[in-house]
Structure formats: C-alpha cells, structure tokens
Amino acid sequence: MKTIMVDMDDVITDGNFTNFLEEFLGKKINVNDSKVYYRQELIEGKEEEFKKIYQYKNLYENAPLLDGCYEVLKRLNEKYDIYIVTSYIWGKDIINPEENLKNKFQYLKEKLPFINPNKYIFTQNKKLLNFDIRIDDRISGLENGKINLLFNSWSNNTITEKELKEKNIIRVKNWYDIESVLNELDK
Template sequence: MARIVIDMDNVMADLTAHYVNSYEASHGIKLDLQALHGVPEGEVLPEGLVHKLLRSAGFFRTAPVIPGSQEVIKALMEKYEVFIVSAAMEFPLSLKEKLEWLNEHFPFISWHNIVFCGSKTIVEADIMIDDYDKNLRHFKGRQLLFTAPHNVHLADYERVNNWEDVAAALGVEVPAARV
C-alpha cells in the first residue's frame, strides 16, 4: 500500500484565511486575498503579525478546515497508508493544539499516523502533498504542490489547487456532494 504524507498548514487548515480573519477582527481591515498572490507567507500581514499569530495561544486550535479535506482524506485512507506530517516543532504551543484540532476535525485519523517534526527530510513515503517548496524539494517520491497564495508562481511541481484536484490526481472518487 503506497504511503502518502499530508501537510496540515495551508493544506488541511486554512491558515491564510485565518490570518486574514484574525487581522480583520483585531484591526477592522479586510485584506484582499487576491493581493496576497506571490507574497511570502510571513508577509501576508504587516508588522510581523503572522509571526506573532503563529505564537499566539489558540491560533492553530481555531483554524478553519479547508473544504473537501475531510472527505478526500477519508477516501484516500481506503487506498493508501495516510500520514499527517506537520512541521510543528518550531512553535511549541502548536503541538497540543494541532493534535486537538486533528482529533476534532479528523477523528478518523489514528494517533499512530500523526507526525510532528522540524525538518521533513526524515520522512519516508511515496507521495507528499505540501504547500512548501522547501518540504517538497528534498522528497524523493511524487510531489504534489497544494496551491497557497505564497506559492502561486512556482512552476516546477505537479500542482493541486484544491481537494477535488487531489482526489483526481490520486485516483479516488468522492461524491460531488461531499466535496
């Protein structure tokens, strides 16, 4: 059974929307998502606010789920060995919050199949789904770049724009109503 490793941030959890919503809530200013295309993730908000949010209690715990991720991951698990691999070690607060978030939104994923790491170079798998060039670049298997505003200009990868694309790329069927 082929093994897929799936990233959390910006693949399962919509951190971009979460940044923008948090900024609107605190500053009353609604940012235009289109204007974030090609902007490095840390610069999505002014004054280093992204880095502050990433270190704020509750930020990861309350991130919205990217539509389709629950249904497609459930379908992938019937055909593949699925591991969730998140580079969580940089943000110690995130460890507990990410685990709780997964248990709430993806209760069908066992703790056996969750990995929190620093560098993803240690992971052995056949397929990787990630929004970051730095994670995909060193991976020996099939690389799927999940579209996020910061990576829209990257052309070197097989790109998936959403979870319907993932289902199509990996040959699983999900009833349209469920995605």
C-alpha cells in the first residue's frame, strides 16, 4: 500500500486564524493581497498583545473541513496508507503549543474518525519522513515525495507553473482534484 502524507492547516481546514487576526486588527484581511509568507507577520510588533488574548483560544473550534476533504480522504483511506503530518508550534509562540496540540488532535479525531490517531505525526520537520505521495500547501512540505501535490492556497498562488515543474510538483485546486490526479497516476 502506498503511503500518503497529508498536511493539516490550509489543506484539511483553514482553521480560525484569519478570523482571529481580523478581530484583533479590526479590519478585513484579504490574504491573497497581503504579501506575507505567514499570516502572523501581519501582527509584527504586537505579538505580546495578540498572545494575551488568543494564545489559549482554539484555532479549530467550529472550523469546517475544506470542501470534499471528508469524502475524498475516506475513499483514499481504502486504497492508501494515510498519515496526517502537521506542525503545532507557532513562530513567536503566539498560540500556546500544548493547547494547540490538544486542539489539533481532538479536531482530527472528531472530524476524520476513519483515520487512526496513531497516524497523526506532529512535527515541523516533514522532510525527515518518507512518503510516496505528499499533499501540502507549502513547497517546504513537498520535499522527498515521489508524487508531490501542492494544495492551492493564498500562500502559494504566486508560485509559477515553471517553478513547480522544476520541482516535480503538481498543483491541485481542491480535494476532488487530488482524487482525479491520483486516479490518473494510478492508471
């Protein structure tokens, strides 16, 4: 059985971080327009203030799964050995890591009950691990895979097709697209 690595943030769910930021900054944020690599850069200089209010809030409370995630992952889970690999420690510690780890675990367990919690891997160093297929919204999560799928997101939509081709990465629009790309490659 082939192994698949699935990233969590901005692949399984968007979580609530953008909502927290909008509330904190008191304005709407268009992540597509803000030229940042991590959204937390938008509160530069105000980290302590942000941390006081949000460090123990649940980033995943009431956060929906992205469209198609449940049904496609459930089907893929019959054919592949699926691992969810996700980091839980935020830069500058603005979200409490112990709490975030617990919240991630509970969210995955509740929302994707067909994936055994033994197959959650909490680490930032994804390239240490080997998988046949990788799905991530960050190029940094796609090193080492035989098949690398970049999940389309605000953080990667300026990366050119040429660059992706050079790195052996295929851009996927959504979960249904993942399923059809994998079906096609399996033929």
